[in-house]
Amino acid sequence: MYLSNNPVLQHELLANLRMPRAFLLLAAYIGLLGVVVMLAWPEAQKVDLAQPEEAKRLVNLFFLGQYLLASLMAPSFAAGAITGEKERLSFEMLLASPLRPGAIVLGKLLAALTHLGILMLCSLPIVMLCLPLGGVSAYEVFAAYFAMITSVALFGVISLWASSIFQRTSASLVVSYLLILPLAMLGVLMWNALGRVGGIRLAVILVFFPAVCLTLSTVLWRQACRRLLYPADLGSGGAEVIDLESESQKSVGLYIKRDEFPDKLFAPPKRTTFIEDGVNPIYDKEMRSEIFAQGTLMLRVVIQVSMALAIPIMACALYIWPWYAPWYIAYVILFNMLVGPVFSAGSVCSERERQTLDLLLVTLITPWQMMWGKLLSGLRVSSVLTGFLLWPVLLACVMPGIGFLTNLPTMAGYMLIVAFTCLTTAMTALAASTLFRKSSTALIASYLVVVTLFAAPVAARFFTETFFRGAPASSAVEAMQSTSPLAAAFALPLSIERGERGQTNLAQAAGEPYIVLGFFGWSVAYNLVVLGLIVWLFRSRWRVAD
Incomplete structure (x- = not known):
């Protein structure tokens, strides 16, 4: 029921991937990345493979741009997964269904991440065009995509966790962005700081970074499941009953x-x-x-x-x-x-x-x-x-x-x-x-x-x-x-x-x-x-x- 016969996952995938906005978003995403690569493509007739600095800047710009775009889009897909049910007054019926909380959360999460995964994988042909320019190996491309997918998956879990706590999508969105943007900027700084030590960067990206993302994702996923297993008191229409005084005291x-x-x-x-x-x-x-x-x-x-x-x-x-x-x-x-x-x-x-x-x-x-x-x-x-x-x-x-x-x-x-x-x-x-x-x-x-x-x-x-x-x-x-x-x-x-030299x-x-x-x-x-x-x-x- 978690994957093969998960009705939440099936419904979300059919509803999201068949909508016209899914195709428009895919076209806009790939078109934007393609235009950036086309504009930044080296103008020289012959590329000096012995000095591939220009190619490195192009590939780094492509990866960092795609990483930031995917990070900004993750909350828009996942932050309304559960709050949307509350706003549509269907949250109470979802809790009363025979589905386990873990299946509900997993279905919502995979449906949100599937769309993002399609966007990122469809950009592979564009980055493959940059490989012949030199300066970047196929291993670095694999490591960059692996780190990007794991970090975006963590951002999706953060957004889903926020969606399980708040009552409105707007509140879930702002808290998700507030938590995700510093993490995304930290990832950009780490990628640039380790740029000169390629071996260490590959080790960090392929071992340390996924372990941290997996640990945080597991903790937040379990908290979201617990939130659905032990929901707050619900009033008319499935709305959560909130006492402002008790909330402030607790x-x-x-x-x-x-x-x-x-x-x-x-x-x-x-x-x-x-x-x-x-x-x-x-x-x-x-x-x-x-x-x-x-x-x-x-x-x-x-x-x-x-x-x-x-x-x-x-x-x-x-x-x-x-x-x-x-x-x-x-x-x-x-x-x-x-x-x-x-x-x-x-x-x-x-x-x-x-x-x-x-x-x-x-x-x-x-x-x-x-x-x-x-x-x-x-x-x-x-x-x-x-x-x-x-x-x-x-x-x-x-x-x-x-x-x-x-x-x-x-x-x-x-x-x-x-x-x-x-x-x-x-x-x-x-x-x-x-x-x-x-x-x-x-x-x-x-x-x-x-x-x-x-x-x-x-x-x-x-x-x-x-x-x-x-x-x-x-x-x-x-x-x-x-x-x-x-x-x-x-x-x-x-x-x-500035400092003792008095420079300005x-x-x-x-x-x-x-x-x-x-x-x-x-x-x-x-x-x-x-x-x-x-x-x-x-x-x-x-x-x-x-």
Whole structure:
């Protein structure tokens, strides 16, 4: 029943692999990798096999790009495996079936990983074209694919484990990404660090790395099975019964006191009195009950994991080597890219999923109040959570001996960049929530837009500097940097003495003001356009007048 006659596995495979989006995703995935290899292919008529450095860069770029793509796609396949059953109100029936919890979890996991496995295996012909260039052996190709498959399998188990804990796919997605992205970056750093010692890298990849992934996967798989074997109390419709007070008392680590500062900034207590005159009822509902109706577990996990990751980055990039301050700002921006859309992508979709949108539209609340209530509630929570990571920057500014006091305009620029990033992610997610019908679809669409706008220009610049330095297309790539807050953070001037020699990073000290000004100008224009789109959708789609 675990493999041969597993109805969960059979149903998931038939439902996922026969859908049109499976073929479209496969075509887009292979097409993207093929375009990257074609653009980076050596231009020389004859390749010098005695100096295969260019071929090595091409193959490494192919592997690392595919590894990051597969890592980012793993949660989108597995994070909604069990939460989807809860949202469709079929979780209770699944638990009442004669299937064992291990068979259910294994079926969900294999169905999610099968699609990813097909994507990775279909890329083999492309990498085989690179082997004749030299510099990489077939053993290294096998080791790279083996490490990629084992690590992506671990990421799938992490996503499935998160799906067994949380009630909503959005919460499962954000926690999965929060845990997977540091592991993926660690894998990239290990691959690059061991690049010069090929024998040791092969041993680590073929022995140590799979053992660690298998151990972690086994532990998380058993916990997911136990979660299904001993489920929480279920109420009407198969929804989990959550008592916020008991949840806070039993919580491990962070304890959220909703009536005290600063917890009430992002998790205000439930209202026990009537709403005052002039208060937006949508905003009050969202902040006090809607966002945290499923408990504060996701919020506590996000805060604790983000703070744990921020401590070493903060120590290195702000206090030990302060000239790396843009890297800490980049971490804050990445955190908001991950968390920002979560609290806005389900603003309108959740009303559809609960079938309460019609009730909302027949009230006296205007579309303008609906829009601003939904927008400000999600923006407030994501901004406060992101702001928790900015207090070390303010502390570093007032500490003597670091050098930030002479760079106060730059530090203020960092704050503005983060603020514009928070606004852009929230606006994008709210627009996606008005366009799509499911919260998970709106969240994934928001991630795609945000990653394309923020991270794609930086990746394109790295690609052109590696393979097309000085080419005419590099000017167009430079212009694309204006859409990325990451590029804007690194473009701000920062002049700090390095070590005892008093050396300064001259390129960074000079700055690139056109990128910074372009980012602020583009952000204002983009958010105004998105705001106009949201207003038009609120007014025209539902035909509600002020």
